[in-house]
Amino acid sequence: MAKALLGYVGGSDPRVLAEMRRLQQRVQDLESELVRMQAENDALSAAARRDSVFEDIDVTPAEPALT
Secondary structure, three states: HHHHHHHHHHHHHHHHHHHHHHHHHHHHHHHHHHHEEEEEEHHHHHHHHHHHHHHHOOOOOOOOOOO
């Protein structure tokens, strides 16, 4: 009886297992892509800080406005 119930409830349907494996692989791929993009973003941010156009501009601090 238990085997019949297990089969009825869903058990281990090969299609469900295949879909689960496919989704797990997709999650791993997306996590890898996220790590790669974060590293690329960090590198671009560091490069932007080094090559800032505004570093050469001499700006005096603003004076407070009279009220």
